[in-house]
Amino acid sequence: AQEGQARPTPPSTDAASDPASTRSKGGRAAEPLPSVRILATGGTIAGAQGSPQGYGYKAGAFKVEDLIKGVPNLGKLARLSGEQVVNIGSQDMNDAVWLKLAKRTNELLASPDVDAVVVTHGTDTLEETAYFLDLVVKSDKPVVLVGSMRPATATSADGPGNLYNAVAVAASPEAKGRGVLIVINDEIHAARNVTKTNTTNVETFRSLNRGPAGVVNTGDIHWYEKMDKRHTVDSEFSIAGESALPRVDILYAHANMSPDLIDSAVKNGAKGLVIAGVGDGNMTQPALDTLAKHVKKGVVVVRSTRLPSGLVLRNNEINDDQKGFVASGELNPAKSRVLLQLALLETKDPTRVQRMFEEY
Ligand SMILES: NC(=O)C[C@H](N)C(=O)O
Numbered sequence: 485a486q487e488g489q490a491r492p493t494p495p496s497t498d499a500a501s502d503p504a505s506t507r508s509k510g511g512r513a514a515e516p517l518p519s520v521r522i523l524a525t526g527g528t529i530a531g532a533q534g535s536p537q538g539y540g541y542k543a544g545a546f547k548v549e550d551l552i553k554g555v556p557n558l559g560k561l562a563r564l565s566g567e568q569v570v571n572i573g574s575q576d577m578n579d580a581v582w583l584k585l586a587k588r589t590n591e592l593l594a595s596p597d598v599d600a601v602v603v604t605h606g607t608d609t610l611e612e613t614a615y616f617l618d619l620v621v622k623s624d625k626p627v628v629l630v631g632s633m634r635p636a637t638a639t640s641a642d643g644p645g646n647l648y649n650a651v652a653v654a655a656s657p658e659a660k661g662r663g664v665l666i667v668i669n670d671e672i673h674a675a676r677n678v679t680k681t682n683t684t685n686v687e688t689f690r691s692l693n694r695g696p697a698g699v700v701n702t703g704d705i706h707w708y709e710k711m712d713k714r715h716t717v718d719s720e721f722s723i724a725g726e727s728a729l730p731r732v733d734i735l736y737a738h739a740n741m742s743p744d745l746i747d748s749a750v751k752n753g754a755k756g757l758v759i760a761g762v763g764d765g766n767m768t769q770p771a772l773d774t775l776a777k778h779v780k781k782g783v784v785v786v787r788s789t790r791l792p793s794g795l796v797l798r799n800n801e802i803n804d805d806q807k808g809f810v811a812s813g814e815l816n817p818a819k820s821r822v823l824l825q826l827a828l829l830e831t832k833d834p835t836r837v838q839r840m841f842e843e844y
Pocket residue numbers: 526527528529543572573574575605606607608609631632633634
């Protein structure tokens with residue numbers, strides 16, 4: 485391996501025999517660097533521009549080895565190895581890839597040879613994949629997701645700096661037990677809290693209700709408050725024996741919303757519905773009546789909001805107890821959908837699902 489370059493290293497490699505893979509602290513004997521496995525899934529962080537001037541690009545053009553080699557000094561933070569799980573734009577993310585990624589993450593973290601996992605991912609659905617892993621990973625070892633807004637070939641590509649910071653966070657002992665994290669644009673966010681807020685700007689990921697979990701500047705980390713919600717080792721959800729997830733659709737409320745799409749979703753197999761409601765999770769009377777009809781037949785309905793921040797409060801504008809609806813609290817529609825998919829593996833009882841939306 486060249487100085488300053490990471491190289492794919494099997495986790496079992498004897499780190500002590502390799503000076504580049506140890507660090508010494510305050511004159512004490514050098515201790516081996518943590519072993520971090522990078523799971524690559526594609527996205528703009530692995531994307532190439534069609535032309536140097538072009539704004540458009542092809543996502544998922546580079547492989548995990550290219551990403552690791554593209555970041556100077558990455559190998560000084562951790563003993564790195566990589567594997568390609570898929571190579572897709574995250575707009576194409578789906579349940580099958582989630583299950584594959586979660587099972588692989590659990591398998592790796594169960595091994596004493598792996599100290600942390602970094603997942604490279606497109607930004608469009610980064611928050612959903614992160615929250616899914618937050619609920620089903622059975623380890624308190626760090627899991628960090630990272631993406632970029634500009635392709636690898638762009639002027640001022642943001643991917644290499646983001647990956648450097650992501651590996652630094654994953655290698656940090658203090659990242660343990662904080663749940664799944666997203667590192668991007670010099671900030672660390674809890675998977676549950678973060679959302680993409682801008683279509684193209686590098687400053688797009690925000691934890692609007694609670695603020696970030698910390699900041700990281702060229703690997704220098706400052707942590708903020710820990711999150712008080714259930715995740716990872718404290719989560720009741722497991723995908724160990726699952727080969728598919730229940731279908732949950734999101735419907736966007738608006739003036740003059742008709743109930744037709746609700747009926748259509750249920751007819752096409754949705755077991756749960758999330759409404760991106762207006763304001764505090766509201767919608768037209770015909771939509772409310774149609775949802776209440778489906779609740780009586782066992783469909784679970786979660787009221788979230790199309791607004792970027794704020795909580796959807798139970799029994800505030802709408803009597804959820806009477807209609808059998810679940811209020812999403814802080815969870816936006818995309819995250820409500822993830823939690824509802826996992827909840828439906830266990831129950832169709834809205835009271836139990838409401839309890840989950842309060843605890844996670
Ligand atoms: N910036 C990005 O990564 C966007 C891309 N469409 C993706 O999610 O894969």
